[in-house]
Structures are given as structure tokens and as C-alpha cells.
Amino acid sequence: MLSYVLRRFFYMIIVLLVVSITAFVIIQLPPGDFLTSYIMKLKASGQIVDEAEIAALRKQYDLDLPIHLQYCQWMWKMLHGNFGKSFEWNRPVKDLILERLPLTVTVSLFTLIFTYLLAIPIGIYSATHQYSVGDYAFTVIGFIGLATPRFLLALILMFVSYRYFGLSIGGLFSPQYQLAPWSGAKFIDLLKHLPIPVVVIGMAGTAGLIRVMRGCLLDELQKQYVITARAKGVSERRLLFKYPVRVAINPIISTIGWTLPRIISGQTIVAIVLGLPTIGPLLFRALVNQDMYLAGSSIMILTFLTVIGTFISDILLVWLDPRIRYEKQAR
């Protein structure tokens, strides 16, 4: 087990490394760096920028190094908690991200919990009541959730909630709480604002997960060991939860690995529509503006979150499924 965890951890590091390279390439991709345009601007306003000055500026932003060393420099600084400075905000990237990280994690976690809390029971119901009215209803609702573009759903739900429930639209707080320090009331206010983003972000994931759960469970229900258990005289309910649900939940847990990127990716769009103070919109803006350090760090942080999530789900899976546990041990 330990060796497996270590190995998995090693993979995680590799994935993170590749991500960091990708992030670096992504932010380098659009032509020109900000310094070039800065110098252009200086020159245009009548300044004869001498070469020493340019060199100093280049050095200051590590732009004088060859590209691979720039990357190393970036990584090295990041490992030391220095994420650079955002050009647009003129603030340290770390501050900007830290300010939004807690809510990002909160929204993602709530979405994840919502997704699983809803999907697993419905999946079980649908599988055990295959082709019943309820199964069809959930299927159709789930499919509609899967089929609706998230931004559309967000917009409509936001409007509906505003018009019919009087909730302050957009954002995660009512105006009177936005500026207030944390308190019980503020937390409750946050909880009131969470449902719409959580539903919108989680809708597609939930619908997908219901299908997976239903499918897996249907498969498992056909399996011989279920009949064995039934032939042993185990009651239906106990049988359901002890065997097929247990087995069917395994792939579900391993899907955290792809549910999480979905959530975080979906969060970007939804957060822009709903005006959530999360990392998503920050990243979007940064990418549009080529605010390279902010963009790169945001991608890194978001991917880091997903990779960590995947790592945890992998460990969980091994812990839950003896077959994999032994297989991994044997290897």
C-alpha cells in the first residue's frame, strides 16, 4: 500500500511538472511579451530607451534568460511562494489567488458533495427500479441537465431566483455581507447563495454520474454473486448495499479524477456568468490580457487542485477495492 501511494505520488509530481510546462507554454504562446510592448510604448512617447535600460528591465523580469531557464526560474520562485506580480492588477499574484482560493475550494467541494449526494441515491433508485416511472423521470431530468449549456442555465436560474426568491443576484454574498468580516450570519448568507452556482456547476456532473451509477449497478445486479447472496437468504436491502452498491461505488470514486476537472472547468464559465469571486474569472481575465504570471499560476493552482483530488480518489479506491490493492502490491 505504502509503495503504491509513493508511486502514485511520484506520478502526481510528474503530472504537475508536465502541467507546469504546459502552463508556461500556454502563457508564452501569444506573440510578444509585455516588455516588448512596454519598450515600444516608451519609445513612442519620445524616449530613447538605451540598451542598458532594456537589459536591466529584461533581467528584472528574467526575460534575458533562454526560455528553458525562464521556466526554471519561474518554477523556482513558485516553489518559494513567489508567484510573481500581476501586470493588470499590479499586485502580487499570490495575494490575488489566496484571496479567491478559499471560496473556490468551498464552491468546488460543495459541488462535489452535491453531485455525489444526489447522484448515488438516484443512481441506486434508477437501477433497482429500472424502467419505472421514477427511473424515466430521473433519466429525462438528468439528460436535460446534461444537455443544457451551463451559462444558459446559470443565467436563467439566476434571473428566476432573483425574480421569485428575492436573492441578491450574482456573487456569493448579499451586498450587506460582502464587506463584513466572517460571522455566522455571513456564513448563512453564503449558504443561501451557494445553491444556484452549485446546481449549475454540478448539474452536468450529477447527470453523468447518475448514468454511471445506474449503469454500474445494473451490471453488478446481474452478477452471480448477487444471486449467491440472495440464495443465501440475505434480505434485499442488505444485499443491495453490502454487495452491488459497494462494488458499483468504486468506479464512482475513481471518477472524482474526472469529475473534479469538470467542476473546476465548469466553474470558470459559471463563475463569470454569476460573478463569483473565485479563481475562474481571474484566470479568464488573465488569459485574455496575457497577464502571464497570473494566468500561469492560476492554471497551476487549478490543476494542482484537480491532481490532488485525483490522487486522493486513487488512494481511496485502492483502500476500498482489495482486488486493486493486491494487484498493486504484487507489482
Next chain:
Amino acid sequence: MGLPIKFNKLMGLIGAILLLGATPAAARYNEAPMLRTKVAAGKLPPVEERLPEEPRVIEPLEEIGRYGGTLNTADLSPFNAIEGRTLRHHGLFRYSGDCTEIIPDIAKDYEVSEDKKTLTIYLRKGLKWSDGVPFTVDDILFWWEDYMLNKELSPIVKKFWKPGGGLAKFEKVDNYILQIHFAVPYPVVTLLGHSWNSAQTKLYDPKHYLKKYHIKYNPEANELAKKAGYTRWWELFKAVRNPGYDLWNLDLDLPTLDAYVIKKVASTYQIWERNPYFWQVDTAGNQLPYIDRIVDRLYENQEILNMKVTAGEIDIVSFNLLLGDYPLFKENEKKGNYHAFMWKSAIGAAVAFAPNQNHPDPLLRKIMQDVRFRQALSLAINREEINEVVCFGLATPRQATVLPTCSYYKEEWAKAYATYDPQRAHELLDKMGLKWDKGRKYRLRPDGKPLNILIEYYAGEGPKTAICELVKEYWEEIGIKITLKPEDRSYYAKRKDAGVLDIGLWHLDCVTELYGYGQPLSGRLLSFDGGWGWAKQWELWFNTEGKDGEEPPEEMKEFYKDMEDWASARTKEEYTRLAQKIFDFHAKQLIYIGTVGMSPWPAVVKNNLKNVPTQGYWSWDSNFWIAFEPAQFFFTP
């Protein structure tokens, strides 16, 4: 919260009476309750000591207000937080709403010498920074000598301060009188109304606060910078000093002369609180501002902002609204408990196009430099339709030029090539030899490639997208393939500065008499950039006196000379003659291609917010909210 209104009024009355007597007395001025408690606690000196000897007296628009409340406003970009900025900022001078007058604000008065070579600025005695330190000519000299003339902090002194080739001289007469001398007659004061706009024209900095970051005053400034994570002293200095536009990133301790002081900066909002040393009072002697606090929220996008507006969560907003959304605001007026209305906007063109005369691609440059091409583009635009579709028919279809309110205005400028005539446009392009492709869909460049033009633009401030989409259709009808690419403001600025746009696109403001004149060689119409970046190489050539960039054709050199001369014009006749020569050239050359101008601009103000006018000019030229004296806005309970 505040005092009962009656008491307030009474105090105002007393103040007014005492003001007549003009003798400093204990009860001359009234102050906000939140400050009074501080005074009582000994944390602040009394209001009389905080105010200058002669505070600026503001006559409230409707009535004497009452203290208290939080003003919620909204912005969309940290780079461009204009709504919040113009609600609290003050400069030495400002313009009247219609930009015909210069009004001293922080400064008490000014005087231009007979020969127009000397400007004298009088400051208010006893006016203090927000930390209580007096504001004197030294602060201006600090800005000039230690910031503007410091090679590291500002590597360049714009030609702006070098009219006729000689550097301006700043002379301290006494602590409150400053004289600026120029080599040639120079109307510099006409541009000081916009002092907040740029680092070049800010004119003052808090010397007592900033000097510890300056190597001249603190030999250890470099060490200080290193401690703060910078490598050199000037980096830290620049970061601490309010750079003028980047108000989202403020040193919380930086003293200011504005109505409000920054209290908190987050990535989604800023909180500002009243400046206890603010130097304005109302006619009743109440120290302004009335409102305690400004909260400027940063919303992720236009739609969220619109919803917040209709939900009545924003007290005041205008800059960030779009004309097309006006029906939405109007229909939700009751529910949101606000009123929506329209300003007159002093805009020459809601969207103006400037084909890049220095395009990096030589083939495209040749096409763009052909005046027939620009004429064809202009003739192909159906301005009536744009007006109808985008502006509810409320704007004026016109060419991109100055407003009719200018004394030198000629109607023909607005009419030049501004009528919809696609047939003539076709003929002009045919004459240029731009052939059609096989399917007669698009025209081809001389090298046989399709004539593709990318229009990059910033989508904010006005209905740019809607107009662009229509113009795209018009231009494709005459066979020019157009790709639209909306960009963020700062990114657009980068592209523009690099001089790589095919066709620059901006709204045409700065076309009022005073402001239009106030920006010689750097403003909208009177520069080789102006937001369009239409001739960056020529601009470079002029700015470096021929050392860099490309040499412009003779007519451009003459144009440049005219602009320089206009700036130094001494007589009214000379002023008018040169202005007309310049804009005749504009109209003939079609450097800028206009669409519709003088379009209305929507605003939304909560019903309980008083003293906010519902008509007037809304424009960059008159500093948006600044022209309406936001310090005298107040909330009724």
C-alpha cells in the same frame, strides 16, 4: 447616524451668517458625526483647523444635504475603475460640464501672463493632505524636480513640457504661489483640468510621505526597496506613488487630497472613507463630502453589473452602462427604486476607425495610405441605419470630427464622405485596382491574396460591438473581408502601442473646445496615436526628432507643424485659422472614419440619492462625475 436635518440646516444657517462676517470662529464650520466623535476623542483636530483658510465653497444643486451613508458604485476592470475614481477625485483645476471654463478646485486661482508665457498658480493656505500635513508649493516642486525630472522615475519628459524646445521652469514664489515659465506662449492651463488623467500632468505628490522612498532624500532607499521585494529604489517609489490610473492598487497610507481615503482593497471591491481634511464646504459651512463611504465593487462582467443595477444594489452608475440596455433599466426603475436617465454625451463618434498608416505589412500600408480606400470605407457605412439600430435614432450620423459647439467648427467636416453611397465606394475601390476573387465575394490584394482586415477593439465604453458588427457587414458588402476581435482594454492598448493594428478603433471624445485644445500633440484628434495608433512610426519620428521611426511625408510634417503652432497661438484669429486648417486636413484625409456621434449616455441613480443632476454633459472631457461635484451628493433617509 446623521444629525437631524433641522439641526443641520440651523448649523448651516449659522455658518452662512458667520461666513458673512468672515472672521474665523469656533462654530464657523460643521462636520460629519463620524468625525465629530473622533474630534471629541482627541484623535483629530477640530474642523476649523483641518480646513484651509479659504475652503472651496460648493453650492448644492438642490438643497443642503445631510451627512452619512455609503455610496455603492460599480466598475468592471481594475485597470479602468473610472466610476469610483471620478466620484472621489479632485485635481488642481477642473472643467465646467460643457468644457468651456476652467474652474480652480484644489488650487485657489490661476493667472496667465500677458505674453502667455507664464502661468501663476495660487494655492489655498492651510489646505492639508489627508494625514494633516499642509499642502504647499513644495509638493508641486517635488513632483516636478524629483519625479518628472528624475531620470530613473520618468525617463522621458514629454514634449508637452517642452513647448518650443525649452523645458518649462517651475518657480516657487512662496509656499502658496507657483509660477511656471515657458519659452513660447503656451496655453498649458487648458489641459490642467484633467490633471488626474496622467502622470505627466498630475502636478503634485506628497513630498513628506514619498521622500523616504527617494534616493535623493534617503540614501538607504535601495535597501528599503530590497526589503519590500524590489531590486531598486525607484521600483518601490513607483509602486507606492499613486500612478494616476492604477487606483486599484494603492498604498493604504498614501496621503491624498481627494474627498475619500482608501481603507480596504480586495480583488472584488474597494472601500473608501471620507477624508477628514477635505477642503470643500457647502454654502452652509458643512464640510464636504456628505456621504461617509464609497464602496466600489468590481463585477465580473457587464451582465452581472446590469442585474445589480436593476436589483437596485448600485446607488450610482453611468460610465459602465451601455445605451442598448437603457430599456432594461427604464423598465425596472420602480422595482430597483432608482431613476434612469440620459446625459448628452460630448462624443464626436461613438466608434471611429483609423486605418493604420504605418502598417507593418507594406502591401496593406499602401492600401491604407490610399485616401480613396479610406473614402470608400466611409461611404460604405450606412450611418442612418447605425443610428436607428443601435442608438434608438437619438444620435447624429456624422464624420469623426469636433463638436459643433467649438467656435471654429465647420459643418462640412461632419458631412465629409458621410453619406451612404456604396456604389461610389465600389467605384473608388475598383479605381484602386482591388480586384474581385472568383466568386465575386471578396476583393483581393495586389498580391492575389484576399483582402483580410482584422479589427481589434475594446468592447467597453459605448455600443462598440453593435456598431462594429454593422460596419463589418457594410464593408464586406464592398468586398473587404473583416474579422472582429474584441479585446480587453489593456490588451488593446498593448496592441495599439505596438503599432500592429490593421485599423484602430476607439470612441472619439476630447472634441470639445477646451479639452480638444488642451491636448495638443497628445489628445485624440491631434496626435499620431490618440487611441488608434494610426501612425506609430511617424509619431516615433517626431518624438525622437528623426532619430527613430520613419520619416513621414511632407503633408504630415506640415500637419504636425500646424498642430504645434496652434498650441502656441496668441490671437483668436490665429487660433481659429490654424484650427480650421487642421480639421480641413482631417476631413480631406479622412484619418478618422466616424459613424454616429453625440449619442446619449444612460445613467442610473437611486431615488434616495440627492443633488445629482439628471441632465448635462457626460464625457471624458469634463471628467465624468467630477463635473457634477460628487462631494455634495447625499442620501435622504
Next chain:
Amino acid sequence: MRSKLKSEDDPLLEIKDLRTYFYLDEGILKAVDGVSFKIDRGKTLGIVGESGCGKSVTAQSILRIVPSPGKTEGEILFHQENEKNVDLAELDPFGKEIRNIRGNQITMIFQEPMTSLSPLHTIGNQIMETILLHRKLNKTEARGLAKEMLDKVGIPDPSHRIDDYPHQLSGGLRQRAMIAMALSCNPSLLIADEPTTALDVTVQAQILELMKDLQKEFGMSIIYITHNLGVIAEISDEVAVMYLGKVVEYGSVEDIFHNPKHPYTSRLLKSIPRVGRKVRARLDSIKGTVPLPLGLPRGCTFYPRCPQAKEGICNIDAPPLIELENGHKVECVLYR
């Protein structure tokens, strides 16, 4: 043990006109259609037939674990020891009563030992579950019993193996564990549904031996379901030959093997590969495959494949059940 006390003609289970139909949208699938037979205590009944003939459904019907949308009708009389007889067909398939019988008095083992055990639970856990369900023992005692059972079925080192997961055991051992589980509550009837089919031949023989030994020891009756006639010959006392949901021939193992009456049985017997026969001669002496018992034509179900079919008779009326000597029964017009 108890079987030895019983007389020869002492039925444990009597099945009369058992019908298990699946009500599908395409029609009624008659998986078991009017099957009758009985099992005596301590005896072994072999049920033989091609796949899809309804053998397994018959077994499932007895335990009432037919998957939906199957419905069971008819009579399944179970003669409980010292208690009154119960008709299993009338019980609620999810009820307590039938659950008390399952795994306790009637148990079942299956073809695929890999899939018939839950991969996520140790075999000990699964055996103990049965014990704890049906016997009043605490966990420690149940674990002791489970170990004992594992030992009895010949699993080496049971005190370690008990904590193994199924995938850690070989196929043979897994099937032994299944048997241990099935016998842990000392059942009176063990239904073995093709228990050796998935195992290789040597293991197959060991398991068969084991079952025979355990039958001697525990004295339970066995219903042994298989398509393998060789195994049937080895283990059964009586044999039922099934075809398309019907028992076409029933008799003692000697009668069936030496004196087959039904054309299907004869064909089936001929299809057993024997030494000396040409390899290329496929086991296709019965042409075609078993059709789905869905919307069957009138008459004998074997008619389309029967070499002795008589047109006008076989395809018109259902063949009668004809009783020959020694309880040997056959469903065919040939013996009318």
C-alpha cells in the same frame, strides 16, 4: 446421520407443474413450462439439457430467486423435517419465510466460482454471513464454524485462507469455498448449478468426489444441473432431461443412459464424444440450436429439429406424457 434413517421413498421436494414465465414486451418467454419431478432425501437428481433449456431457471424457481420479470407458478412442495410441508411457490419471494429456507435448508452453488463470490469481501466474511443469518451463533463461533467448513471441503490452512479474497484463490479452491458456504448450515437440499463446468477436468473430478463424500457425510439431497452427460452418469440417481422448458424424459440413471426413449435424449447421448470417433464429426447430431422459448409454435417443441418428427401430428398437438415402467416417463407421441 439423518438420511440413513429415511426410507427409500421419502420425497424431500415435490415439484408439480412448475411454470416460470418471463413476461417480456416481445411476448411471454416460457423458460420453465410445466415441469414436474421429485427428489428423495439423500438422493441426487441430475437435470440435463442444452444451454437455454430452462435447467437453471428451474433451480432458481425452487429458491424463488428468478430475476424479474419472471414469475413462478405451480407447486413446489418442500417437506421440512419435523415441520409441516410448505409450498415454496406460494411464498413471497422477498419474504422472511423463504429467506429462512434459502441458504439454510436449501442452498445453491453456481457455475462460475469467480463471479459467484463477492470480490470485495473475504471468503470468511461471506461464509460467516450465511452462518450468522441462519444460526444462533456469535461472530467468534461463526468464524470457528467457517474454518471448520473450509477444512472439511479440503482447503488447506483454513485459518489463513479464511481472510483471503476470492481473487487470491484458484478456481477449484473458490468452488470449494462456495461448497463450504452452501453446507455451513447443514442443508437438506443442495442445488448445484453446473458447479464444475468452468473448472478444468482434474479439478472437476476432485470437486465431484468432494460432493459425493460430503453427501455421504451430511446426507443432503442434491439437484445437479449440467449439460455434461458424463458427470450426470457419475453422480445422479435419477435424471431429468429438459428441452425448452419441459422435462421430455425422466427416469433412473440406468434407464436414461441405456434405454433412452425420447428422440432428443438419444440424440443428446450420441453427441457425447467418444474415443475413436472422428474429430471432425462435430457434435452436431442435433441440428440447429435451441430456439428462444418465445412465441413457440404449436405442437412438440422439438419438432423442428426432430429426425423422427411426424408431420400433421407432432406440429399440431402437444405430445402427451407417457409413463413407462419404473417411473420412467417420456413426453413423445412415439410411445403413445
Next chain:
Amino acid sequence: MKNRQDKITAEEKFYIATQWQLMWRKFKKHKLAIFGAIVLFIFYFVAIFCGFFSTQDIYKRHTKYIHAPPQRIHFFDEEGFHLRPFVYGLKRKINPVTLRRTYSEDRTKKYPIYFFIRGDKYKLWNLFPTDLHLLGVKEPGTIFLFGTDKLGRDLFSRNLHAARISLSIGLVGVALSFILGCALGGISGYFGGTADMVIQRVIEFLMSIPTIPLWMALSAALPPHWPPIKVYFGITIILSIVGWCGLARVVRGKLLELRQEDFVMAAKIIGATDGRIITRHLLPSFLSYLIVNITLAIPGMILGETSLSFLGLGLQPPVVSWGVLLRDAQNVRTVVLHPWLLIPGLFVIVTVLAFNFLGDGLRDAADPYK
């Protein structure tokens, strides 16, 4: 005797159904799947002949009718029933206070609807110039079945043309993903070892990156000067970059399962080449699974295109896709004042639903053990 022989074979045919026949039978049972298939058939049919079905040119601006609501088709007027349906003229009013344009039916003007009418010119499949439209009204009447957009263009026609792009982008994208997924999943599953290791890591890596930034970065790399057709393929490729991963995993999993089976072993022993084993033996045995997965991957592509357009990174006008149309509709003003701009959203939802239903039906049908 011969007669009897024939009869047997006929009966045998009935009983001994092939796997495909069994699937078809199961599929027919799935009502939603049938519904989905019918809907998709109609959509694709209309999309293929969108020029014919639309009522007018999609770029024609009616500036007098900006944001006009859908016009209703009438059969009754004050005189009673008419066999030929008609629409009333539109009367525009601008509210002087709110500046909102409102439209009402002008009962004095009646425009009968004609079928197979000659109208705006278009080229069928970009090849055959014609001007035949399924229905329309005669000048100066207008018919806006789905209303008009901000430039007064007919949304009904625009939606139909958008369908062509949106529906095809899914197919093209899936074709790409299919090729990639099968090739890489096949290699991964069949050969195992290092190849499997590498491919699995790549998949893991691609799946661990949140897609939006990836798409954004990649589409930022698309040169803005590209002609629409190139952008179209660029977007498809971007969508497939993530799309193939899922398919590759399915292929790999299935292959791993099948690799163990006897017939593969047998083929190997006979000495069949790897390629032959994969294409002749393995692929056919899970073709049904692939079809199901492809069906379920298409809607993802359609939604992807919509999302990219929402971010302004997808297709650009003048190309019309549902995503492009929705970009005009993604604001509060629309939800409140011009809800008909959301119709493309409805099309997206229905299409994706139909694909999902179809895929679900196919999945159920493909699994012979259920």
C-alpha cells in the same frame, strides 16, 4: 418434403436472430431512443436543406423590425377559417420613455403564406443556385417565425443555417476523436507495456487539466486572420483534443477484456498479424460499444462549441452556429425583453437530448445480456 424444408428455414430465421437483429428488437423497445432518432433525422434533414427550409436570406437586415417577436401563423380571421395560413403585418411602436421597441399585429394587413415560393436567392450546398423556399410571404410582407435579432435578421432562417454548422461540428469532431481514440486506445490496450504506460499518462494528464483554460489557450493560438472554414476545423480539433481520451479508455478497457478471450488466442496461434487481429477480430466484437460511445460523444462536442462561442473563442460571425447565435442572447436584457433569442439554446438542448436518448437506447440494445 421440400415444402417442409422451406418452412423450417423460415422458422429458423425467425428464431435464430442475428446479434444485429436482436439489437434492433431491443432498440425498438426504447421509446425515447426512437424519439431521439426521429428528432435527429428531422434536424439533419432540415440542416442539409437549410436553404430551402429557411424563409429568407440569413444576412438580410430588416432595420424596421429590430428585435421583432415571432409572428404567429393564423388560420382564422374575422371572416373565419382560411385554408391558406397567413400572418398579420407588424406594427412597431417605440415607447418614448423606455425606448423599448414593441411590436403588435397589424390586423389591417394580411399576408398569406405560400408554399414552394420563389424568394431570396441561395446556393444549395454551395453548388446549385436557386431561390425556391418551402414557405414564405410576398413583398412587402414579412414572416419571422422565430422573431428577429438585433439587426433585424430572421432568426428562423438563421437557426436553420446554424443547425448545419452545429450539427456537423459534432460529427466531424467525433470522427477525429474516433480516429485518435481508436488508434491510441487500440495501441494502449492491445500492446500494453510501455506504450500503454505512456498513453495512459497522456490521457491522465489531459484529463487532469481543466478544459476551459486549455481551450482558451489553444484558441488564442488560432490566427485571427484565418478564414471561417479553417477556424471551423481548428475548433473541431481543439474539441477533439480532449474528446479522444474517453474513447481511448473505452477501447483500451474493452481490448484488455477481449485480449484474454480464446478467439484472440486462437488467431494469434494461427499466426495472424496484430493489425489483422485488431481489425478483424477485436474491433467487430465491440463495434456496438464504439457506436454507443460515439453517439454519446457528439453532444459533448456540440456543447463544447457553444461554450467556446460563449467565451468569444469559438466560431465568429458571419458564420452562424447555435453557439454564435447564443452569444447575442447571453444577457439579462434578452431573458427579460427578447426571450426568443434563446431559441437556439432550445435547439441545443433538444439535439443533445436526442443524441443522449439515442445513445442510451443503443447502449441498452448493444448489451445482449440485459
